[in-house]
Amino acid sequence: MATGRTHRPATRSRGIPEATVARLPLYLRALTALSERSVPTVSSEELAAAAGVNSAKLRKDFSYLGSYGTRGVGYDVEYLVYQISRELGLTQDWPVVIVGIGNLGAALANYGGFASRGFRVAALIDADPAMAGKPVAGIPVQHTDDLERIIRDNGVSIGVIATPAGAAQQVCDRLVGAGVTSILNFAPTVLTVPDGVDVRKVDLSIELQILAFHEQRKAGEEAAADAGAPAAAVRKESAEQGPDGDVPAVMPA
Amino acid sequence: MATGRTHRPATRSRGIPEATVARLPLYLRALTALSERSVPTVSSEELAAAAGVNSAKLRKDFSYLGSYGTRGVGYDVEYLVYQISRELGLTQDWPVVIVGIGNLGAALANYGGFASRGFRVAALIDADPAMAGKPVAGIPVQHTDDLERIIRDNGVSIGVIATPAGAAQQVCDRLVGAGVTSILNFAPTVLTVPDGVDVRKVDLSIELQILAFHEQRKAGEEAAADAGAPAAAVRKESAEQGPDGDVPAVMPA
DNA sequence: ATGTCTTTGTGAACGCGTGCACAAAGATGG
DNA sequence: CCATCTTTGTGCACGCGTTCACAAAGACAT
Numbered sequence: 001m002a003t004g005r006t007h008r009p010a011t012r013s014r015g016i017p018e019a020t021v022a023r024l025p026l027y028l029r030a031l032t033a034l035s036e037r038s039v040p041t042v043s044s045e046e047l048a049a050a051a052g053v054n055s056a057k058l059r060k061d062f063s064y065l066g067s068y069g070t071r072g073v074g075y076d077v078e079y080l081v082y083q084i085s086r087e088l089g090l091t092q093d094w095p096v097v098i099v100g101i102g103n104l105g106a107a108l109a110n111y112g113g114f115a116s117r118g119f120r121v122a123a124l125i126d127a128d129p130a131m132a133g134k135p136v137a138g139i140p141v142q143h144t145d146d147l148e149r150i151i152r153d154n155g156v157s158i159g160v161i162a163t164p165a166g167a168a169q170q171v172c173d174r175l176v177g178a179g180v181t182s183i184l185n186f187a188p189t190v191l192t193v194p195d196g197v198d199v200r201k202v203d204l205s206i207e208l209q210i211l212a213f214h215e216q217r218k219a220g221e222e223a224a225a226d227a228g229a230p231a232a233a234v235r236k237e238s239a240e241q242g243p244d245g246d247v248p249a250v251m252p253a
Numbered sequence: 254m255a256t257g258r259t260h261r262p263a264t265r266s267r268g269i270p271e272a273t274v275a276r277l278p279l280y281l282r283a284l285t286a287l288s289e290r291s292v293p294t295v296s297s298e299e300l301a302a303a304a305g306v307n308s309a310k311l312r313k314d315f316s317y318l319g320s321y322g323t324r325g326v327g328y329d330v331e332y333l334v335y336q337i338s339r340e341l342g343l344t345q346d347w348p349v350v351i352v353g354i355g356n357l358g359a360a361l362a363n364y365g366g367f368a369s370r371g372f373r374v375a376a377l378i379d380a381d382p383a384m385a386g387k388p389v390a391g392i393p394v395q396h397t398d399d400l401e402r403i404i405r406d407n408g409v410s411i412g413v414i415a416t417p418a419g420a421a422q423q424v425c426d427r428l429v430g431a432g433v434t435s436i437l438n439f440a441p442t443v444l445t446v447p448d449g450v451d452v453r454k455v456d457l458s459i460e461l462q463i464l465a466f467h468e469q470r471k472a473g474e475e476a477a478a479d480a481g482a483p484a485a486a487v488r489k490e491s492a493e494q495g496p497d498g499d500v501p502a503v504m505p506a
Numbered sequence: 507a508t509g510t511c512t513t514t515g516t517g518a519a520c521g522c523g524t525g526c527a528c529a530a531a532g533a534t535g536g
Numbered sequence: 537c538c539a540t541c542t543t544t545g546t547g548c549a550c551g552c553g554t555t556c557a558c559a560a561a562g563a564c565a566t
Contacts, residue, residue, distance in 0.1 A: 019523060025462040029441065043543065052443035056525055056546095063545055071531045071544040088462050089469030096461070107360035113441060113458035118465065157468055158461070181471060182464040184457075188282065188366060190305035198467045200460050204437075205366035207453050208349070208411070209278040209341050211435040212371065214451045215410055216342030218434060272553060296513065309516095309555055316515055324514040324561045 016087075020061045026051045027058065028084045034077050043074035085118075095122035095154045097180075099171050100163030101131055101141050104186055108162060109137040122154040127167065144171075151178035158182045165189045269340075273314045279304045280311065281337045287330050296327035338371075348375035348407045350433075352424050353416030354384055354394050357439055361415060362390035375407040380420065397424075404431035411435045418442045 030050040034042055044062075048055035062068060062075070068083055069075045085091055096114065098105050101124050108114075109124055124136055127144040134141050142150060150156070159180040161168050168187035175183065182198045185191055188206075191199050283303040287295055297315075301308035315321060315328070321336055322328045338344055349367065351358050354377050361367075362377055377389055380397040387394050395403060403409070412433040414421050421440035428436060435451045438444055441459075444452050 017523070021466050022459075022463055024466070025456075025459040026443070028462075030443075044545095045543085050443070052445075054525065056527090057523090059543090059545060060524085067545070069544055070533085072533045072542045074543070087466070089465040090462065092469075094461075094465055094468070103360040103363040107356040108457065110356040111457060114461070117458060117462065119458075119461055157472075158464055182468045184460050184464060190279070190283075190303070192305075196471070198464055200464060202455055202457070202460060203278075204361065204364060204455070205370060205372075206275075206278040207437050207455060208347075208367070208372055209281075209343065209370065210275055211411055211437060211451055211453060212342040212347055213274050213277070213340070215347070215435045216345075218449070219410075270553070297515095298513085307555070309557090310553090312513090312515060313554085320515070322514050323563085325512045325563045327513070 016064045020064055021088075023051070023053065023057075023061055024084050024088055026053070027061070028081065028088065028090075031077055031081045031084070035081055039077055041070075041074045041076055044069070047075065090118040092118065094119050094158055095156045096120065096158045096160060097123045097125055097150060097154070097156050097175075098160045098162060099125045099144075099147070099175070100161060100167070100187075101126040101136055102162065102164075105160075105162035106136050108160060108186075109139065119158075122156055123150045125150065127163075144174075147171075147174050148178040151175065151180060156180060158184070160184045160186070161191075162186045269317045273317055274341075276304070276306065276310075276314055277337050277341055279306070280314070281334065281341070281343075284330055284334045284337070288334055292330055294323075294327045294329055297322070300328065343371040345371065347372050347411055348409045349373065349411045349413060350376045350378055350403060350407070350409050350428075351413045351415060352378045352397075352400070352428070353414060353420070353440075354379040354389055355415065355417075358413075358415035359389050361413060361439075362392065372411075375409055376403045378403065380416075400424075400427050401431040404428065404433060409433060411437070413437045413439070414444075415439045 027047065030047055031042070033050070034047075044055045044059045048058040051058065059069075062080075065083060065087055068080055096119050098108055098121060101109065105124070105126070109121060114121055121137070121139060124139050124141045125144055125147055126132070126141050129143060131141045132143045151159075157180055159175040159182070161171055161175075161183060163171055165187045168185065168189045169191060172183060172185070172191045172193065176193055176197055181196060183191065183193065183200070185199055185201045186203075188203055191201075193199055280300065283300055284295070286303070287300075297308045297312045301311040304311065312322075315333075318336060318340055321333055349372050351361055351374060354362065358377070358379070362374060367374055374390070374392060377392050377394045378397055378400055379385070379394050382396060384394045385396045404412075410433055412428040412435070414424055414428075414436060416424055418440045421438065421442045422444060425436060425438070425444045425446065429446055429450055434449060436444065436446070436453070438452055438454045439456075441456055444454075446452055
C-alpha cells in the first residue's frame, strides 16, 4: 500500500498474492531497463537489487507465475518481460478516462507514464462547461453530460477520478453505472462501490501525514537521546502519565 | 500503500503498528468532517463506516493510542481529533519543499490538501533556469543550485520529488545530504537512501497496472462463465498448457 | 441502588507475507 | 562422464495484521 490505498478483499486471483501483484510492475520496470540495455539474462540477486526488494521474495514472487528461470544462470530478460506483461494484462490496450481536469487532472493527462505501458487516455471529462472543447495534452475536454456515452463508445473499463472530494462519489456512481469496473481515485474521499469493482486510492495528504508521524518520532527519539535518556525511559514516562502525555514532556520546538 | 508504496522496515515506533499509522489520517478526515457538522460523539461502528473500515479494526487501532472512548457512548469527536492530530505530529507546522516543477509538481504546489493540515510549501525548486523566479501557486520557483541553502534556511525535513526519473536519485541524495529525512517520491524510480530516512512512493503507472491485472482477471472469468466453463476447469487447463491459456507457443529464443 | 442496555477494549485464533536456508537443477570445465 | 559451482525454487518457521467474539465498563431508567 503508498501509497495508501483502499484494498479490495484480495480475491487471490489465480493464486497470485495481492502483495506479489503489487510488486510485478516494479520488476517489469527494472526488466525493461535491462532490456533496453540489451542485457540477456539477470540473476534474482541483481534484479532484486534493481527493484529494491529481497532476492528470496523476488524468487517466490516469480514462482507464482511459473518456473521461468534457469538454475545456475538466472532469468531471460526478454522472456520475463513478456510473461509479466501478459500476467498484468499489458499486452492489450486499456482505454482510460480521466474525470476532473483541474490542476491534477491536467497533470495526469500530460503524464507520459500512461501511454508507455498499454494505457491510452481515451477521453478527458470535466463538469465545467467552459472547459468543453478546450484541448488538454492534445485531447479536447468533454462535458460530464456525455460521460455515459463516452464510456460506452470507447469501451472504457478503467476510470481515473481527479475531481474535488465533493463530486467524487457521484462521478464514481456514474462511472460504475456506465460499466467502469476499476477506479483510480485521487479525491480525498472514501468511495463506496458495488462488489466486483476495484478501487485504488492515491492520497497525497495521507502520505504526508504518515511521513510526519515518522518524522515526529525521529525528532522525539533524537531529543531523548540528546538528553541522555534512552528511548525506553521516554516510553515508560508516557505510559505512566496516560496513554500519551497530554503535556508532552519532550516536544520539538 | 499508495498504499502503493515502499514500506519502511516498520520500526514499530511506540508500539503503534505501521498499518494503524496508515489508517489514522483516514480516521482524522472522517472525524474532521463530523466536527464541522458539530457532531459531539461517534460510535466505532459509525466512524468505521465513514472511514471505510471494519469497526473492530478501528477499535483496535484506537486502543494503541489509549482508551479514549466511553463504553456505551462512543468517542468524543473533538478529543479524538486532537489526539490523532498530536499522534501524527500535525500540531506542529511542517515546511515542505517540492523539487521538480513540471506538470505534476505544479499541480502539487496548487493542491489545497497540503496547507490544510500542518503542511506548508516552503519552497519550489526546479533545475530549469528559465523557471527561476516564475511564480507557481503564488510561490516563486528557485533554482536547484540553492537547494541545500533553502533546506537549511527553512529547516525543511520533508521533501517531495516530482522530477523525471533520471534526476530523482541525484535530487534525493542532495536532499538527504542537506538534512531531509522524509521523502515523498513521485518519480518512477527506486530510491536508495541511508538508514533513518523514510521514503514513500506514489506511482501512477503502478497503480494502473495493478488495476489492469484485476481487470484482466475479471474479463477472463467472465469469458469463462459465458462459455459455461467453471473457473476450476480454466485453472486446470492453464496448468496443463502453461501458466495461462494464451497461445503459450510463443517463446523468445 | 439495581438492572438493563449499549458500546468499548482486548484475548485468542487465523491467515497472509516475509525471510531463512537448503536441496535440486542445470551449466561449465576437465 | 563426472565433479564442481552457481542459482533457482521452495519447505518451514516466524511475525504482523485482521477478525471474531465476549467480558468489562459505563450510561441511563426505574
